[in-house]
Amino acid sequence: MNSQTTHRPETHGLPSLYRLGAVSAIVMLVIIIIQFITFVSAPPPYDGTALDWFNLFQKNKLIGLIDFEFLMVIYTVISIPLTLAVYWTLKHVNPAFTMLYLILSAIGVMAFIAARPAVEMLHLSNGYALAESEAQKALLLAAGEAKLATFNGTAFHISYVLGSLSGLIISIIMLKTNIFSKATAYVRIASSLCDFGLYIP
Numbered sequence: 001m002n003s004q005t006t007h008r009p010e011t012h013g014l015p016s017l018y019r020l021g022a023v024s025a026i027v028m029l030v031i032i033i034i035q036f037i038t039f040v041s042a043p044p045p046y047d048g049t050a051l052d053w054f055n056l057f058q059k060n061k062l063i064g065l066i067d068f069e070f071l072m073v074i075y076t077v078i079s080i081p082l083t084l085a086v087y088w089t090l091k092h093v094n095p096a097f098t099m100l101y102l103i104l105s106a107i108g109v110m111a112f113i114a115a116r117p118a119v120e121m122l123h124l125s126n127g128y129a130l131a132e133s134e135a136q137k138a139l140l141l142a143a144g145e146a147k148l149a150t151f152n153g154t155a156f157h158i159s160y161v162l163g164s165l166s167g168l169i170i171s172i173i174m175l176k177t178n179i180f181s182k183a184t185a186y187v188r189i190a191s192s193l194c195d196f197g198l199y200i201p
Contacts, residue, residue, distance in 0.1 A: 021085030024078045031075045038066045050124075050144025057125035064125070068151070070118035076109045076159075090173050097169055104166040112159035117147050164195035 042060070044067035045052040057064035065071075083105045091098045121144065128140040150156075167188055174185035 020081040024082040054125040068118040101170045104162045108159045108162035111155045115156035164192045168192040
């Protein structure tokens with residue numbers, strides 16, 4: 001891989017995958033827009049308690065699910081066809097690292113799903129609203145706090161770091177080909193590096 005390759009991926013029998021990848025990208029963009037609008041119009045209580053989240057869910061269940069990033073779970077699942085399409089496009093350029101990209105992406109998806117128990121939080125909120133005793137409410141609040149710990153816990157950080165690393169890996173591979181533009185690769189590299197700003201004090 002010392003020289004740039006112009007090798008084009010084999011596309012025979014795979015147009016459906018590429019079309020599905022393109023549709024996935026469009027749907028992902030729509031989800032980002034909806035998520036952004038919801039965050040701006042109804043900011044999530046990220047620094048709040050389980051009770052704050054319960055109140056949000058009771059006020060508007062749909063907003064509560066979106067603020068708890070349920071749409072982002074759908075986003076990560078929908079990203080799978082796009083990831084596969086990119087992998088298949090670039091796998092002949094560097095088989096080892098494109099496979100690493102695919103594996104890290106898959107682990108990142110699973111970790112993010114585990115880190116966003118939005119439906120569970122809605123269930124706890126409904127239970128809290130129906131609870132008849134303070135003891136029941138206390139138990140549900142404790143369970144809610146546990147879900148908030150999961151929201152900000154290990155699985156989330158694993159998904160975040162692996163997503164950034166996989167993006168960096170595939171972007172560098174993009175630079176080795178003429179299949180993607182240099183601008184696309186450099187923007188993705190910049191995005192991946194900026195992601196680590198989350199860990200800068």
